[in-house]
Amino acid sequence: MRLTVHGRVVAATTGGTDFNPAKPAVLFLHGAGFDRTTWRLQTRWFAHHGRSVLAVDFPGHGWSEGPALESIAALADWTAALIDAAGLKSAALVGHSMGALVAIETAARFPDKVRALGLCGVAAEMPVHPEMLESARANTPKVQELMTFWGIGNALHKGGMVSPGLWLRRESLAVLSGNGPGVIHTDLAACNAYKDALARAAAVKCPTVLVLGDGDLMTPAIKAKPLAGAIAGARTVVVPNSGHFMIVERPDESLEALKASV
Amino acid sequence: MVEAKFLKPDTLALHAGQHPDPVTGARAVPIYQSTSFVFRDVDHAASLFNLEVGGHIYSRISNPTVAVFEERVAALEEGAGALGVSSGQAALHIAIATLMGAGGHIVASTSLYGGTRNMLGLTLPRFGITTTFVNPRDQEGFRKAIRPETRLVLGETIGNPGGEILDIPAIADIAHKAKIPLMIDNTFASPVLCRPLTLGADVVFHSATKFIGGHGVAIGGVIVDSGRFDWEGSGKFPTLTEPYAGYHGIDFAEEFGPHAFISRARTEGVRDFGSCMAPQTAFYLLQGLETLPLRMARHVENARKVIGFLKANSAVERIASPELPDHPDHALAQKLLPKGTGSIFSFDIKGGREAGRRFIERLRLFSHLANVGDAKSLVIHPASTTHAQLDAAALKEAGIGEGMIRLSVGLEDPDDLLDDLGQALRAAAKG
Numbered sequence: 001m002r003l004t005v006h007g008r009v010v011a012a013t014t015g016g017t018d019f020n021p022a023k024p025a026v027l028f029l030h031g032a033g034f035d036r037t038t039w040r041l042q043t044r045w046f047a048h049h050g051r052s053v054l055a056v057d058f059p060g061h062g063w064s065e066g067p068a069l070e071s072i073a074a075l076a077d078w079t080a081a082l083i084d085a086a087g088l089k090s091a092a093l094v095g096h097s098m099g100a101l102v103a104i105e106t107a108a109r110f111p112d113k114v115r116a117l118g119l120c121g122v123a124a125e126m127p128v129h130p131e132m133l134e135s136a137r138a139n140t141p142k143v144q145e146l147m148t149f150w151g152i153g154n155a156l157h158k159g160g161m162v163s164p165g166l167w168l169r170r171e172s173l174a175v176l177s178g179n180g181p182g183v184i185h186t187d188l189a190a191c192n193a194y195k196d197a198l199a200r201a202a203a204v205k206c207p208t209v210l211v212l213g214d215g216d217l218m219t220p221a222i223k224a225k226p227l228a229g230a231i232a233g234a235r236t237v238v239v240p241n242s243g244h245f246m247i248v249e250r251p252d253e254s255l256e257a258l259k260a261s262v
Numbered sequence: 263m264v265e266a267k268f269l270k271p272d273t274l275a276l277h278a279g280q281h282p283d284p285v286t287g288a289r290a291v292p293i294y295q296s297t298s299f300v301f302r303d304v305d306h307a308a309s310l311f312n313l314e315v316g317g318h319i320y321s322r323i324s325n326p327t328v329a330v331f332e333e334r335v336a337a338l339e340e341g342a343g344a345l346g347v348s349s350g351q352a353a354l355h356i357a358i359a360t361l362m363g364a365g366g367h368i369v370a371s372t373s374l375y376g377g378t379r380n381m382l383g384l385t386l387p388r389f390g391i392t393t394t395f396v397n398p399r400d401q402e403g404f405r406k407a408i409r410p411e412t413r414l415v416l417g418e419t420i421g422n423p424g425g426e427i428l429d430i431p432a433i434a435d436i437a438h439k440a441k442i443p444l445m446i447d448n449t450f451a452s453p454v455l456c457r458p459l460t461l462g463a464d465v466v467f468h469s470a471t472k473f474i475g476g477h478g479v480a481i482g483g484v485i486v487d488s489g490r491f492d493w494e495g496s497g498k499f500p501t502l503t504e505p506y507a508g509y510h511g512i513d514f515a516e517e518f519g520p521h522a523f524i525s526r527a528r529t530e531g532v533r534d535f536g537s538c539m540a541p542q543t544a545f546y547l548l549q550g551l552e553t554l555p556l557r558m559a560r561h562v563e564n565a566r567k568v569i570g571f572l573k574a575n576s577a578v579e580r581i582a583s584p585e586l587p588d589h590p591d592h593a594l595a596q597k598l599l600p601k602g603t604g605s606i607f608s609f610d611i612k613g614g615r616e617a618g619r620r621f622i623e624r625l626r627l628f629s630h631l632a633n634v635g636d637a638k639s640l641v642i643h644p645a646s647t648t649h650a651q652l653d654a655a656a657l658k659e660a661g662i663g664e665g666m667i668r669l670s671v672g673l674e675d676p677d678d679l680l681d682d683l684g685q686a687l688r689a690a691a692k693g
Contacts, residue, residue, distance in 0.1 A: 013516045016312075016509070037519025044314040044517070062519075063494065131264050142266075149266030157269055159279040163316035164324035165332030165528070166521060167278075169268060170342040174489035174520040251316060 001054070003085045005078060010085075011063030012036060012056040015047025019054065024115070025091040026262050028055035029079065029099030031121065032187030033147060033176045035062030038096060041163070041251035042258065051262075054086060058099075060183050068186040072098070072194040076105035083113045092262035094118035096247055097219065098191050101126065104227075107208075108200035117208040117231075118258045121216060121244045123223035124198050126191040133192065136185035143184055144176035153215040153243025162251055172245070201230035208234040209261040211254050213242035235261065271338055271454070272555045279333030293545045294326040313509055313529065323533050327541035331548050335474070335484050338453040338551070340460050342489025343524035345532065346482065346544060350449060350469025351377055352537035353483030357445060357467055359535065360501060360527040362413040364390025369407040369414070371398040371428060372659050373421030375469075376649040378447065379660070382416075384651070395659070398426045399590065404433055408440045413498060415442060419458055420450040420599075423608040423644050423668040424661035425584045427591035427598060434462030441496040449473070449635070450606050454558040456599050464491040465523065472635025473604070476550035476557055480543045485527060489520030502526055557637065557673060562602030564679065565671040571680045572609055577617075577687040582661070583607035605671035606634045608644070611690055614665040618643055621667065621690035627674060627682040639672035639679055 001019055003010045013036050026046050028039040036043075036055040047053040058075060060068030069075045079102055083091050090113050095103035100122035107114040135143035148169055156168055176184065208231045212221040221238050228236045237257035242250040269277070280291050299318040301307035309315045318324050328346045336344035347353050358368070370382055372395045382393040396403040398421055408415070415437040417428040430446060437444040443464035448456060452473040458466050468474055470482040493502040493515045502522045505511035508530055514522040532538045550557075569585055572578045584595035584603045595603050611617045622630050628641040632648060642648060644662050652660060671679065 011516075013513075016512050016517065035519065037517065037521075040518050040521075041314075041316055044312065045309055048309070048312060048314055129264060145266035145268075146264065149268060155281065158274075158277045158281065159333045159337060160281050161316070161333060163521075164318065164326075164329035165336060165345055165524065166343040167333055167336035167341060170336065170340055171489055171520050174342050177490065178492075255315065 003082065005081050005085045008059060008065040010056055010059070010065070010082065012054040013043060015043035015053035015055070017047045017053075019086070020052045021087040023050060023052040025052045025054065025086070025088045027079070027082065027091045027093050028053070029093060029095040029102050030058065030061070031097030031099050032191055033144070033179055033184040035175060037062070037175070038247060042094070042247060042255050045255055046262075056082065060180065060186070066180065066183075068183045069190075070186055071190050072101045072105050072196070075102040075190070076109060079106045080110040080113055089113070090115045092116035092118065094120065094258060094262055095122070096120045097122065097126070097244065098187055101191065101194055101197055104197055104200050104204065107206055108203035111203070111205055114206055116206050116262045117204065118211065118262045119208065119227070120211040120247055120254065121213065121219050122210060122227060123219035124226045125195060125223070126219060128188045128192040133185065133188055136188050139181045141177070143188070144173055147176060148172040150217045151244040153213055153241065153245070153249055155215070155241045156243065156245070156249045168245065168248060171248075198226055198230050201227050204231045207261050209257055210234060210236045211246060211257045212236065212238050213244055213246040213249070214238050214240050215242060216244045216246070218244040274334065274337040275554050276552050278337035279330040291327060291330045291545060291548050293541050295541055297321050313512065321541065322536055322538045323528060325541045325544070328539045328544040331539070331544040331551070332484065334548065334551055335453070335468070335470070336486055339448070339466050339486040340457050341466065341486035342520045344484055344486045345524055345527050346484050346539035347532060348483065348537040348539055349481050350467065350471065350483040351381065353467040353469075353485045354378060354381060354447075356527050356531035356535060356537065357465060357485050358386070358391065358414065360523060360531050361443070361499060362391060365411055366391045367409055367412045368393040368416055369404055369412055370395055371417035371421065371426070372396065373398045373424055373426040373661065374418055375422045375447065376644070376651060379656070380651050398428050401429065401432050401436060405436045408436070408442070412440065412442055415444045417444070418447040418450065419456050420584070420603055420606070422450065423606070423666065424582045425589060425591070425603065425607050426661070427584050427594045427603070429594055430458050430461040430463055430598060434464070441498060443491045450604050451599060452554060452558055452604070454555050455562070455601050455604060459486065459488040461598065464488050470547050471633065473558065473561070474550055474554060475547045476554065476635065476637055477546070478633055478636040478638065480546035482539050482543045482547050485524070487521070487524040491523070493522055506530070558604070560673050561605035561671060564673065564676045565605035565607065566602070567676040568669065568671050568679055568683065569607065571683060575684070575687055577612055577691045579610040579612045581607065581609040606668065608666050608668040610663055610665050611667060611687070613690060613693070617690045617693070618665045618667050620693070621686045624686040624689040625682055627678060628669070634670035636670060637673045639674060640670040642668050644668050
């Protein structure tokens, strides 16, 4: 599916059904350097269980027109505009990593547009290692390798994907290597600079679930505690044997955690 | 300085795709000898059938033992995903059928396994898929042979039986400029000696029967996808970029991204054509994979000793091995296969077909049979066996002489192999 936001084409998958704005909508927001296909093991389930789904490519990612947006605030503005462009009054936002920060910012600033939050692989702050930022700035492959190495949990470094035959290391590298010059740096710099998560979290009023990996090195579960505490009524699910990519590493557990809230 | 310390290939050969069984504690990969798998509830069943969640339904489509094999090969080949099938030929067929239908066209190297050549040249035209064959060293020939309806460029890392080395980066570049993928048969190199996906190829396939299995006990094949080819940007692959009625209008590229090709190959290819890998076969092949790095090193070491011996033997007319400096692809082999070019090569014996017959019949350790990549040393006469379906012109085009003998050097003590070859060569020379 293609939409237009701020005059630029946005690509999204609808999870295999026609998008119907009359149904409760779920918008899936990917992490830094990734795209809509991150959510392949959640989108089809929601789309076939009473929701309308849009798993989008942020500007400059996947099949969406660029340029990539340079701040979490700008991505939140864009997400609010996307909700309008899709003909929705409101939507549940499910975000991963950078996408989770965008979801928090959007829910806090546009409360009428967000009916629920699913925050996967999230933390109150997401400082980025200087060598990753430098590699991303220089467009060298090292940042893709570090994002993949630190993103995958200890167990999945040996594999054992739920979907038969898939090898997560190369899936991650394949998606990351498909980014245009500067895109990963723009994303990581936005995450690195964003310090408003806790303040915005206090303004979130909608039902929220945090889905965290017990072995997440990028956003350790303990770093999400302040966020969970700041969002009234937030529920936390810690997925066992999972790293930062819990939605791919442990898709069934992640889906179960999200089902009840979004 | 931080670095990504990924598990290395020798470790992945032993561990990738498997964790000890959480219920029984079994350390080896269990053989899940079950046709089908119980659903948790009705919704779970429907979700599995509709590709909403991952998991196993029926062993024609996927099986837990086969899945370990698939993930392990994907890891070793540096691919995003793999599909295990019943043979190397099944791998080739499913890969082609996933990419094109009637009207599709393939550009392929002339230096191919005879069965591949047969499928492309004789069988697939009956289904409307045609192939133009090009000398693997003729890069311009590849470029010129690509037509608007071309959907695949195909070659072997190490050609059969002449040992031609395909310049994978160069051919990949030609294919990509035409917005079509390059698929490589990596059987003769194995992922230990060459990883075509890291050199620019998009899809790799194997006859896993050969080095991967390594013990001559199971027939199997595997397809590995890099996950990098831009099917949407190409616009030439509606099977991957347009709604597929087989799953209620699924668009594989839109929904599965880097797994578009391998997902369609599984959910349509083995589902409909049925050429699945048996779990028992996957178990056998996994035993082979565990020692693949060790075996390949010994295969190469032994092959080099045999080549040196034959080179010095007056009964040998010519050796076609890229290990040798006089092979046209020696320099390319050193670049693309720095650890060695495997252990399968051919040579011409003086005295032609009759001397070849005497040589083969006098061998004691080398087994005369139609296989390669076994732990045991093997020998065959390609013109009368593996490439027998080729006419004289096609044989010449493929670089196969009447007296050519192909060896697959195994893991025996090299002194015993040299003794065996020596006595057989002497017998052949006597007439």
